[in-house]
Amino acid sequence: MDMQIALPSVLVLEDDPLILLELQQDLEELGWCVEHSATRIDEAKKLATKVDVDLAILDIKINGVRSYPVAEVLKRRGIPLIFITGYLVGRIAKYPEVKILSKPFSFADLEHAIRHTLVATPVVSSAKTAPSDRLKRH
Numbered sequence: 410m411d412m413q414i415a416l417p418s419v420l421v422l423e424d425d426p427l428i429l430l431e432l433q434q435d436l437e438e439l440g441w442c443v444e445h446s447a448t449r450i451d452e453a454k455k456l457a458t459k460v461d462v463d464l465a466i467l468d469i470k471i472n473g474v475r476s477y478p479v480a481e482v483l484k485r486r487g488i489p490l491i492f493i494t495g496y497l498v499g500r501i502a503k504y505p506e507v508k509i510l511s512k513p514f515s516f517a518d519l520e521h522a523i524r525h526t527l528v529a530t531p532v533v534s535s536a537k538t539a540p541s542d543r544l545k546r547h
Contacts, residue, residue, distance in 0.1 A: 416442040417463040422453040422479060423493070424471045428512065432466065432493075435516050439523065450474055457482040464523065469494040469501075469509075480504060489526045 419441045423429040426448075433443045445460050447453035450471050457465065457479050465483050467476045469492050476492075483490050484504075492501070495512040506529060508522045 416440060418442045418444040418461070420444075420453070420456055420460060420462045420465040420483075420488075421446040422448075422450075422465070422467040422471060422476055424448045424468060428468075432519075435519055436466075438516075439520055441523075450476060450479060453479045454482060457486070457488075462488060464488070464526065465490040467492055470496065477503065480507070489529075491522050491526050 417440070419436055421429060421432055421436070421443055423432060423446070429446060429448070433446065436443050441464070445456050445462065447456055448471070453467070453471075453476065465479075465488055467479055467483075467490060469476055480490060480492075490507055492504070492507055492509045493512060493514070494509060501507065501509070508526050508529075510518055510522050514522075
């Protein structure tokens, strides 16, 4: 019998195609499946309301608009999230628990942010794999 183990899935919101591609490659190398990605707030908000993912990574500003409406949907659904930004940001008052990665960030920074987020946020989404399996490299 051929059994395949489903990889944990992630939703990515990023409006820069090169950053999106690099982020997808890094996530796949970390053992994640980028099942859903968006380049616009409205598109990401629709996805956030209906898809089951284990994690979301959102650029804070998409074409000059903040991605907080998408973050709200994810937060209500209990889906862990990470913000990324090219702007100088300390903490976001509305989301003090959310890890923020400043662009450009390294592979190690991304890996650390994911570990921190999964430990800090109880997972109530699809949870296709055990949390300890999520960060194992292939």
